[in-house]
Amino acid sequence: MKKGHQVTMKEIAKKLGVSVSTISRALKDSPELHVETKRRIVEMAKEMNYQPNLLAQSLRISRTNTLGVIVPEITSHFFASCISGIQDHAIKRGYNVMICQSNESIEQEKANLKTLVASQVDALLISLSRETNHYEHLEEIYSREIPFVLFDRVHEEMPVSKITFNDAGGAYQVTKHLIETGCKKIMYISGPEDLYISKKRKEGYLKALKEFGLPENQELIKITDLTTEGNLQVAQEILDMKNRPDGVFCMIDPVAVDVLTLWKSLGVKIPTDIALAGFTNNPTSAVVEPPLTTVSQPGYEMGKLAVTHLLDQLEGLASDDPISIVLETTLVPRKSTKSVAK
C-alpha cells in the first residue's frame, strides 16, 4: 500500500510558468507581488488542491509548531481531561499535539521523550510516571534547552514551570470536613510514599489534625500500592483493627471506591460506621452508592493553563523564568460522609 502523490509548489510553478519562489511568496500573501499573479497562483493552488508539506516547512524554519505531551495513562479520566484542555488550546494557537503515554513506566517515559524530541517538537508538557524517581532524562532535555513544563506529577527540584493542584490544601479541606462532621479518629490511606501527591496530601491531612487537636498516629496511616488487590487488602486490614477509625480519607478516588465496595459487601454502613472520602472527583465517584465525598480537580483547566503558559513562554509573551501555578481544588461533599451539623 503506498501513498498517492501530493502537489508541490514546483508543479504549480511549472504549470504557471513562474518560479517556485513566486509561488511561495504568493501563498503567504507577500505584499511585494503583482496582485494579478498572486490571484492566478492562489487560484491554481486551490484548483490543484495544493497542501503545503509541513515537514519541509518545519525543516526549513526549524520549528514544527507541534507540542509533545507525555502522560502516565490516557485512559485515566483525569489525564484525558488534561489532554483535552491542552489539545483544544494548542490548536487555537496554531499548534499540533503529539501525545504519548508512559504507562506509569519510567523506561517508556524515556522512550517517549526520545521519540518526541527526535520528532522536533517545539516544546513538551510532561506529567511524570509513578516509577519516575530519577530525572536524567529531564535534565538532558533541560540542558539542551528544549522548553518544557511539568504538570500534576512534577519533580519539585526541576527549574522549569510547574502546574499543580494545591494538594495539601485539598487534603486539608477534606480532612477538616471529616472532623467537622464528627469524626474523631481519621485514617489516611496513602499511595507509595515517594509520590509527590502522597506527600502533599499527607501534609494537608496532618495539618488539619493538628489544627483541630486530633492526635497524629502512625497507625492511622496506611499505604497501598494502588492496585485493586492492594486497596482491598488495606480495606480489610482496617476492619480487622481492634480500634477502627470513624473516618477514612483515601489519596485517590479509585482507592475509596474499592474500599467502599468491599465494606458494603460486608455490611459496613457508610458513613454511619465509617465515613469515607476520596480525592480527584472521578465520574465514577458521583454514582457509587453512597456517592463519594471527594475533592474536585479540574483537569481540563490544568491542561489549558499548562499549554497557555508554555506557549506564552515560547512566543515571548511571558518571561522565561520558571513559575509555579497552583490550582485550587474544591471540596465536593456527598453522602459517604455525614452532613455538617448546623
Next chain:
Amino acid sequence: MKKGHQVTMKEIAKKLGVSVSTISRALKDSPELHVETKRRIVEMAKEMNYQPNLLAQSLRISRTNTLGVIVPEITSHFFASCISGIQDHAIKRGYNVMICQSNESIEQEKANLKTLVASQVDALLISLSRETNHYEHLEEIYSREIPFVLFDRVHEEMPVSKITFNDAGGAYQVTKHLIETGCKKIMYISGPEDLYISKKRKEGYLKALKEFGLPENQELIKITDLTTEGNLQVAQEILDMKNRPDGVFCMIDPVAVDVLTLWKSLGVKIPTDIALAGFTNNPTSAVVEPPLTTVSQPGYEMGKLAVTHLLDQLEGLASDDPISIVLETTLVPRKSTKSVAK
C-alpha cells in the same frame, strides 16, 4: 524562549574529518564500512549526544513512520482505551501516533484531517463524529491514496477496511436477556437515528423481539439527543406513559445511568418495576446502584486490531483489499436486570 542546538551529522563529520555520507552509513550500520571508522563514528556520535532529526529523515525518505488518529472524544473511556491499544501497538512496530479529537464536530474532524495530512502521516485511523453525515473529506484522502481505516464509528459505503463491533449481535444479546428474565414489554432508547450504532443496535433489538414473538411497537422506541437533559426527559416520559415498559435497553451506558439516577430519585425500583440495561460497559456502570447490566466492548482490543491491520497493509503483510473486522461483544449481566429463571 528558544531551543538549544542539536548536533547534526555534518558536525560529527567535520570533527572526524570524514564525509557526511560516511556518518550516515555508520549510523545505520552499513556493512560496507571499515569496522574501525564505524566504531569511531558511533562512539563520537554518542559522545556528542547525536540525535537524528526525524524531520529531515522523513522528508528525504518520504515516510514519517507516524500514524494519525481521529476520535470523537478523548475523555470517553472507550475511545481512550482504543487510543491506548493503537498507541501501544504502533510503538511496538516503530510508529508514532498523532492523536486528535473532533469533539463530535464534523468541522473539527475536517480540520484535524487536514492537519494530520499536512503533517505527512503515513496513514490514519478514524472514528467519525456524531455530526458526520457527509464524507467528502474522507473521499478526498481516499482519492489521494492516503491509507486509512475506520473504526467503531464507520461509514459503511467507504471502500476501506473497517473495524466494528457486532452491534446488532450485542443488542440482540441484551434484549434476549431482558426477555429471558421475564420482560414482556421492552423499550429501546436510541440515539440520533442516523448514527450507525443507533441503527445497528435497533436491528438487534428488533430481531430479538421478533424471534421471541414480542410485538414491535413504534411507541416502544424513544430517541434521545444523548445529552443529560435529553436523557432525563426521555426517562420522565417513560414514567408518564400510561402503559409503562417493564424493561428498557439504552443504546449506551451514559443514557442508562441518567435514567437510573432519575428513577431512583423518584422511587422507581430497578429491576422489579422496570429492568434497565445499557451498552459499552463503562467503568461507571459497574459501580452504580444497582450495577448496570450492559454489553462489554473491548476498546483496547479494537485499537490493537485496527492498527495491526493498518500496518500490515501499509507494509505489504496484508492485502490492500479492504476487509471488515467484526469484534464480538459480551453480555455483562448485573443487578439492574433480573436473574435468569432456573
Next chain:
DNA sequence: CTGTTAGCGCCTTCAT
C-alpha cells in the same frame, strides 16, 4: 571502503 553529487519541499537572501 569512502567521497561526491543530487535532491526531498520549502523559504529567503540577493540579484535584477
Next chain:
DNA sequence: ATGAAGGCGCTAACAG
C-alpha cells in the same frame, strides 16, 4: 515585481 541560488538535515545513487 520576479528569478536564481543556497541551504535546512538527511539519504542514496554513482564514482571511484
